Amino acid sequence: MMGTELNKRWILTNSQQRDNGSQLLALTAFQDERIVAHWLLPDGQCRENAIAVTAGAFPSLTPVLPQVSWDEREIHDLFGYIPNGHPDLRPLVRTPRWPDAFYPLRSKFEQPIPWLDVEPDNGDQRVTGEGVTIMKVGPTHAGVIESGHFVFSIMGENILHLDLHLFQNHRGVEGHLEGRRLAEVAPLVSRICGADTVSHQVNWASAVEKLAGHTIDQPLAWRRVALLESERILSHLNDLAQIPAGVGFHVAHQQALAMKEKWQRGMHSLFGHRLLFDTVGPGTAAFFDPDALGRLIHDVRRDWQSWRALVLGHHGFQDRMLGVGIVRQADAARLGAQGVVARASGLSFDARSVMPLYQEWKVKPAGEVSGDVAARFKVRLEEVETSWRLLQDVIFEVAKMPLPSFWQPPEDLAGDAVAYTESPHGLNAHVVSLKNGQVVRYHVRSGTFRNWPLLTKAVTGNAVGDFPLINKSFELCYSCSDR
Amino acid sequence: MSRAMKSLQLRHLDAGSCNGCEQELTALTSRYYDLQQYGIDLVASPRHADALVVTGPVTDTMKKPLEKVWQAVPESKWLVALGDCAAGCGVFQEAYASHGGVAKPDLVIAGCPPRPQDILDKLNQFRLGQG
Numbered sequence: 001m002m003g004t005e006l007n008k009r010w011i012l013t014n015s016q017q018r019d020n021g022s023q024l025l026a027l028t029a030f031q032d033e034r035i036v037a038h039w040l041l042p043d044g045q046c047r048e049n050a051i052a053v054t055a056g057a058f059p060s061l062t063p064v065l066p067q068v069s070w071d072e073r074e075i076h077d078l079f080g081y082i083p084n085g086h087p088d089l090r091p092l093v094r095t096p097r098w099p100d101a102f103y104p105l106r107s108k109f110e111q112p113i114p115w116l117d118v119e120p121d122n123g124d125q126r127v128t129g130e131g132v133t134i135m136k137v138g139p140t141h142a143g144v145i146e147s148g149h150f151v152f153s154i155m156g157e158n159i160l161h162l163d164l165h166l167f168q169n170h171r172g173v174e175g176h177l178e179g180r181r182l183a184e185v186a187p188l189v190s191r192i193c194g195a196d197t198v199s200h201q202v203n204w205a206s207a208v209e210k211l212a213g214h215t216i217d218q219p220l221a222w223r224r225v226a227l228l229e230s231e232r233i234l235s236h237l238n239d240l241a242q243i244p245a246g247v248g249f250h251v252a253h254q255q256a257l258a259m260k261e262k263w264q265r266g267m268h269s270l271f272g273h274r275l276l277f278d279t280v281g282p283g284t285a286a287f288f289d290p291d292a293l294g295r296l297i298h299d300v301r302r303d304w305q306s307w308r309a310l311v312l313g314h315h316g317f318q319d320r321m322l323g324v325g326i327v328r329q330a331d332a333a334r335l336g337a338q339g340v341v342a343r344a345s346g347l348s349f350d351a352r353s354v355m356p357l358y359q360e361w362k363v364k365p366a367g368e369v370s371g372d373v374a375a376r377f378k379v380r381l382e383e384v385e386t387s388w389r390l391l392q393d394v395i396f397e398v399a400k401m402p403l404p405s406f407w408q409p410p411e412d413l414a415g416d417a418v419a420y421t422e423s424p425h426g427l428n429a430h431v432v433s434l435k436n437g438q439v440v441r442y443h444v445r446s447g448t449f450r451n452w453p454l455l456t457k458a459v460t461g462n463a464v465g466d467f468p469l470i471n472k473s474f475e476l477c478y479s480c481s482d483r
Numbered sequence: 484m485s486r487a488m489k490s491l492q493l494r495h496l497d498a499g500s501c502n503g504c505e506q507e508l509t510a511l512t513s514r515y516y517d518l519q520q521y522g523i524d525l526v527a528s529p530r531h532a533d534a535l536v537v538t539g540p541v542t543d544t545m546k547k548p549l550e551k552v553w554q555a556v557p558e559s560k561w562l563v564a565l566g567d568c569a570a571g572c573g574v575f576q577e578a579y580a581s582h583g584g585v586a587k588p589d590l591v592i593a594g595c596p597p598r599p600q601d602i603l604d605k606l607n608q609f610r611l612g613q614g
Contacts, residue, residue: 115543143527147499168542171539172575172580176578194596478502
């Protein structure tokens with residue numbers, strides 16, 4: 001009876017949290033048979049709910065909170081805990097090559113792992129019936145893209161259903177982080193994803209600082225804002241270059257690629273790395289010359305103005321984006337869309353509006369409502385300009401500030417913490433558990449993980465020839481979600 | 484066989500990269516580098532390729548697809564490890580689902596990720612039989 005009451009409360013509390021307008025940061029399983037849901041409240045506070053895993057199972061939240069469907073499937077694959085009542089427990093990360101009872105995050109296992117000598121393909125979900133064709137794409141692709149496998153059910157030109165088979169890039173990052181000492185973590189976290197690296201690094205640094213009860217000073221906070229916004233510009237320039245490529249608009253593609261290259265060269269000379277790896281750690285952030293950043297912005301913005309006029313004034317390009325790949329607001333809300341995808345579909349959440357790092361600015365989320373490729377393109381345009389304005393504020397202030405004070409975390413740091421940032425791909429959360437200065441559990445929940453299921457909604461009913469365009473308008477990194 | 488070639492056609496395969504190497508490889512197609520002027524290009528099919536460029540530490544799920552794509556590249560063929568992960572010296576070599584990079588690459592382009600100019604220089608030297 002007790003158990004049933006607890007189960008009911010778990011479901012009720014979490015669905016109420018969602019109804020209050022809170023954002024789910026992460027649903028995390030632990031080796032000591034606990035599941036914890038971390039929520040970000042509208043006022044910026046974090047709240048956690050926990051439930052014990054009983055007899056290897058816990059009540060599934062998916063029926064009332066569909067956005068956690070993948071989280072629970074992942075927990076099932078990596079821990080073997082069963083989410084009771086989950087409507088679709090097909091493997092997500094696990095492949096037929098995994099040995100029986102191999103639950104990589106639940107317990108220690110023999111090394112090397114005795115992978116079974118079979119194909120890694122899981123069964124797929126198809127539409128059947130007269131006139132339906134199955135088109136399989138991947139896992140390897142014709143261009144320079146990350147690996148992922150897509151199974152399209154199509155009729156004529158129209159996509160009836162897309163079944164995603166991702167996690168080809170599952171390296172075992174979370175398991176690899178376990179047992180690391182504090183000093184070993186930052187280089188690994190920095191390489192979870194090449195497109196959201198600063199966001200991941202800031203999360204790790206904030207989690208450690210939170211556990212140590214250390215408040216960072218203004219000079220350090222502003223340097224981190226400079227890095228986060230520089231990364232947003234870098235990532236958005238990349239995505240803005242790829243969208244025109246999706247419709248063969250090569251002038252716009254090449255010009256945006258050139259802006260990105262100019263920005264990356266600037267990042268290298270300012271912060272020491274073209275993609276901003278290894279720039280943030282507990283108590284630190286890369287030193288940079290504010291005047292040089294100002295000159296870089298001035299230079300790239302000149303290119304930006306003419307490029308912006310080119311893409312906005314090209315009616316053919318605009319027409320190709322309108323009404324294509326629509327994500328409905330109801331789907332976005334139900335499946336927990338994040339970042340650009342959410343803000344292009346009328347959900348006006350941007351974690352920067354509640355992040356303590358950004359308290360000086362009160363960043364207003366970009367907002368479009370049409371939910372199509374055009375909306376996602378416009379949101380990125382607007383966000384690049386916001387980032388430039390933020391950076392100019394930072395440059396002005398940082399130039400007057402002293403150097404950040406020196407701080408190092410205690411070597412025997414312990415405890416549980418959750419940290420989050422608004423990455424270029426949306427809300428990015430890390431759940432960190434430390435014991436005696438060592439990682440016991442490290443869970444990463446990126447914005448892309450939430451957005452992948454929405455891609456399947458966006459493409460349904462569209463022409464299969466528009467898939468590259470729609471896909472590029474999401475531009476989801478696989479590495480962040482596969483880990 | 485001598486490796487000096489007029490052109491070098493590459494097929495890329497991601498085997499668990501963080502997408503850093505992909506971004507830098509893509510940069511070679513921009514006007515700053517313009518890899519085609521050296522007779523180097525990225526092709527869509529392994530059947531058209533002289534060399535397979537692999538990124539990432541070779542995740543278990545990509546191990547078989549990698550073998551298949553490699554078999555589809557016609558002889559003579561070369562294997563290029565792009566970046567520290569594929570080269571076997573990245574940070575995720577020992578992760579449980581990683582196989583620690585590619586076996587016996589003909590060309591290693593180290594770096595995390597390597598800079599586009601380094602990638603281009605190494606590929607071009609390799610094309611000229613100097614690598």
